[in-house]
Amino acid sequence: QVQLQESGPGLVEPSQTLSLTCTVSGGSISSGTSYWSWIRQPAGKGLEWIGRIYSSGSTNYNPSLKSRVTMSIDTSRSQFSLKLSSVTAADTAVYYCARGVTQHWAFDIWGQGTMVTVSS
Amino acid sequence: EIVLTQSPGTLSLSPGERATLSCRASQSVSSTYLAWYQLKPGQAPRLLIYGASSRATGIPDRFSGSGSGTDFTLTISRLQPEDFAVYYCQQYTTSPLTFGGGTKVEIK
Numbered sequence: 001q002v003q004l005q006e007s008g009p010g011l012v013e014p015s016q017t018l019s020l021t022c023t024v025s026g027g028s029i030s031s032g033t034s035y036w037s038w039i040r041q042p043a044g045k046g047l048e049w050i051g052r053i054y055s056s057g058s059t060n061y062n063p064s065l066k067s068r069v070t071m072s073i074d075t076s077r078s079q080f081s082l083k084l085s086s087v088t089a090a091d092t093a094v095y096y097c098a099r100g101v102t103q104h105w106a107f108d109i110w111g112q113g114t115m116v117t118v119s120s
Numbered sequence: 121e122i123v124l125t126q127s128p129g130t131l132s133l134s135p136g137e138r139a140t141l142s143c144r145a146s147q148s149v150s151s152t153y154l155a156w157y158q159l160k161p162g163q164a165p166r167l168l169i170y171g172a173s174s175r176a177t178g179i180p181d182r183f184s185g186s187g188s189g190t191d192f193t194l195t196i197s198r199l200q201p202e203d204f205a206v207y208y209c210q211q212y213t214t215s216p217l218t219f220g221g222g223t224k225v226e227i228k
Binding site: 064 | 121152153155157162163164165166167170171174176177208210212215216217218219220221222
């Protein structure tokens with residue numbers, strides 16, 4: 001059974017770079033029918049898609065965050081990562097990693113989520 | 121960007137009752153790329169429905185999805201105690217992928 005686990009600092013200072021990693025276990029990160037995404041949820045608000053990456057390294061980002069987002073993938077470690085630069089308090093949220101299915105673009109597997117607070 | 125508007129914001133119902141959740145899109149969405157999720161505090165989100173009406177693996181048949189174009193519905197036929205949660209619709213007909221604002225189903 002495929003499982004995803006987010007990891008990274010829970011506290012980031014304003015103007016710094018938020019860095020998170022998602023580790024995939026129980027299945028292949030290189031599946032041709034999957035893609036890998038980051039999604040976040042600020043407290044009391046809805047879900048926001050940040051972007052996606054394929055095992056090839058090809059990426060697509062939400063235009064609202066594109067100038068600050070970089071995603072990467074390490075298939076040898078079964079991990080993919082998120083970097084969000086120049087963070088502010090508005091970036092405080094629970095960050096989820098998720099597996100998308102290319103057939104229908106829905107996310108069938110999610111991590112538990114990790115809370116990231118932007119504060120000095 | 122396609123905006124998804126979910127209604128109502130909160131649905132107060134009793135166990136055993138039927139829940140009907142609406143998701144309306146600002147422009148036409150391909151049914152193939154419309155999904156519904158359940159979120160509970162401290163848990164990983166759960167895919168319920170994809171392709172507007174197909175149940176995901178392991179989802180009970182009391183959950184059903186329907187709709188096309190700009191109007192989609194998630195129905196829970198008889199609410200069980202574990203169904204009280206927040207539900208989100210999601211589309212990817214056009215980039216960026218977007219989610220609705222959510223409907224909270226709470227115990228009356």
